[in-house]
Amino acid sequence: xxxxxxxxxxxxxxxxxxxxxxxxxxxxxxxxxxxxxxxxxxxxxxxxxxxxxxxxxxxxxxxxxxxxxxxxxxxxxxxxxxxxxxxxxxxxxxxxxxxxxxxxxxxxxxxxxxxxxxxxxxxxxxxxxxxxxxxxxxxxxxxxxxxxxxxxxxxxxxx
Numbered sequence: 001x002x003x004x005x006x007x008x009x010x011x012x013x014x015x016x017x018x019x020x021x022x023x024x025x026x027x028x029x030x031x032x033x034x035x036x037x038x039x040x041x042x043x044x045x046x047x048x049x050x051x052x053x054x055x056x057x058x059x060x061x062x063x064x065x066x067x068x069x070x071x072x073x074x075x076x077x078x079x080x081x082x083x084x085x086x087x088x089x090x091x092x093x094x095x096x097x098x099x100x101x102x103x104x105x106x107x108x109x110x111x112x113x114x115x116x117x118x119x120x121x122x123x124x125x126x127x128x129x130x131x132x133x134x135x136x137x138x139x140x141x142x143x144x145x146x147x148x149x150x151x152x153x154x155x156x157x158x159x
Contacts, residue, residue: 015041032058032067039074052078059091069100076107085115101131106142113149122149 018034025031035058042051055078058071072091079088088111092104109124129142 011041027061029067032071036067036071036074039071039078043074043078048078048081052082064096066100069096070103072096073100073103073107076111080107080111080114083114085111098131099135102128102135102137102142104128105131106145109145113145118149118153122146122153125149 015038018037021028021034022031022038035054039051039054039058042048042054052075055071055075059068059075076088076091079085079091089108092108092111095101095104105124105128109121109128112118112121112124125142125146129139129146132139132142
């Protein structure tokens with residue numbers, strides 16, 4: 001069997017298992033993780049409506065905690081894809097706990113950037129980098145975003 005077919009079959013099976021977990025154990029951690037997986041598969045298929053529905057369900061029904069916070073970040077990213085930028089910003093307006101600061105600030109930066117507010121984006125990316133650094137997380141991607149924006153602002157100032 002070609003690898004792609006095997007992967008597709010595995011994915012179909014995982015989707016079925018995830019749906020079953022959600023049906024059999026509603027509100028459980030199993031169901032929450034199943035929702036995250038279903039959203040991930042939907043995003044990979046560029047099905048942002050389904051992904052948004054799965055993630056919104058987690059945000060609305062989950063107990064406040066790591067899974068809910070992760071769902072908020074991912075939902076904000078989906079909203080950015082859908083150009084629902086104010087909705088994205090509302091989801092990540094306040095950071096629930098320090099361990100999520102880097103993710104929340106980076107998504108906030110992405111939303112501001114998509115809105116054309118480069119100054120706010122740069123501030124958010126710098127806050128994300130500071131949070132990531134304090135947690136020992138690699139900041140290469142954030143640094144690139146900061147450098148790109150800083151470079152664009154310098155070019156704008158020279159013009």
